[in-house]
Amino acid sequence: MFTAHTRRAAVIVSALALTASMTACTTGLEDTSDSGEARDLQTVTFINPLPDFPAWRVIGDCMKDEAEAKGLTFSESGPTGGAADGQYMVDRMQQAIANGVDAIVTFPLTIDQFDPVFLEAKKAGVYVVTTEGGQTKNHDVNVGTSFKDFGELAAQTVGELDEPQVVGFLTSSATGPDQTFIDSFTAYAEANPDLGITIADTRYDGADPTKSADLIAAMLTAHPDINHIVTNEGAATQPLVALLESKGLKGKVNITSNSIYGGSVEGMKAGYVYSFLLQDMCGIGTEAIDALIAYHDDPENAPTDVATGIKFATADTVDELTADGKFQ
Numbered sequence: 001m002f003t004a005h006t007r008r009a010a011v012i013v014s015a016l017a018l019t020a021s022m023t024a025c026t027t028g029l030e031d032t033s034d035s036g037e038a039r040d041l042q043t044v045t046f047i048n049p050l051p052d053f054p055a056w057r058v059i060g061d062c063m064k065d066e067a068e069a070k071g072l073t074f075s076e077s078g079p080t081g082g083a084a085d086g087q088y089m090v091d092r093m094q095q096a097i098a099n100g101v102d103a104i105v106t107f108p109l110t111i112d113q114f115d116p117v118f119l120e121a122k123k124a125g126v127y128v129v130t131t132e133g134g135q136t137k138n139h140d141v142n143v144g145t146s147f148k149d150f151g152e153l154a155a156q157t158v159g160e161l162d163e164p165q166v167v168g169f170l171t172s173s174a175t176g177p178d179q180t181f182i183d184s185f186t187a188y189a190e191a192n193p194d195l196g197i198t199i200a201d202t203r204y205d206g207a208d209p210t211k212s213a214d215l216i217a218a219m220l221t222a223h224p225d226i227n228h229i230v231t232n233e234g235a236a237t238q239p240l241v242a243l244l245e246s247k248g249l250k251g252k253v254n255i256t257s258n259s260i261y262g263g264s265v266e267g268m269k270a271g272y273v274y275s276f277l278l279q280d281m282c283g284i285g286t287e288a289i290d291a292l293i294a295y296h297d298d299p300e301n302a303p304t305d306v307a308t309g310i311k312f313a314t315a316d317t318v319d320e321l322t323a324d325g326k327f328q
Contacts, residue, residue, distance in 0.1 A: 159195025
């Protein structure tokens with residue numbers, strides 16, 4: 001998560017407007033260590049931001065299976081349709097707290113809206129687990145993609161190409177997970193010069209895909225030797241493909257992107273997208289329950305930031321990697 005202060009749902013939030021709304025968030029909320037007496041762990045509810053969206057559906061289903069396998073009573077709610085509804089989610093969290101649920105799992109759509117409710121939960125002794133979050137202060141555990149791992153694996157994948165790669169980055173901002181992605185990619189490339197990767201430039205679109213193409217067009221003009229655009233923004237894929245197509249750059253400039261959604265598969269079939277990130281969606285759901293139980297059992301020593309599995313798909317591997325629906 002997936003912003004200056006988020007891990008942006010790298011992916012899964014892919015109702016791509018959701019990504020943009022997250023990146024606009026700022027922190028500044030006061031956190032507190034004061035909390036109510038922790039409950040026994042018997043019930044958990046998942047406030048799903050997009051239960052009808054395929055990736056979030058997999059997360060919810062795998063979370064339910066794992067919770068029930070571990071003897072927990074599981075419930076789920078979320079807005080219908082293709083748009084996330086922050087107020088709906090907040091209302092459901094507050095109702096869950098009032099109903100005496102033991103644990104809440106959710107994706108924090110915005111910091112300002114969700115962190116105060118997480119604090120309410122903490123004061124009531126309710127555990128809070130975020131999926132693809134990490135930007136809030138009042139959650140107990142976060143489970144999702146590590147942007148450090150994301151950047152390193154992206155560099156490794158780009159470096160598998162035979163020709164030297166001159167990379168131009170496109171990301172949202174120069175802070176938070178966006179910068180973590182850029183820094184880890186760069187550090188991995190520099191530590192492995194045999195990969196043949198050179199970093200030429202970085203442009204920032206503020207998570208606004210309507211700006212992506214113009215920014216990259218200007219970057220390609222300034223650096224005509226760039227032959228690979230690398231972005232951690234799934235929403236940028238379609239505009240970048242359209243740009244390269246309009247400039248006749250098929251086979252001359254590749255794209256490495258984020259998420260199976262947002263035009264990555266179509267762009268790969270058309271010969272513009274070299275690779276894109278896949279996330280272990282089922283693993284996110286499963287690990288959310290396992291991490292919750294571990295935290296309940298040993299809050300002093302249990303991990304509070306749990307990285308889940310990622311892979312990069314290329315034209316040669318995409319069918320195999322996505323066949324069972326686990327990685328999306």
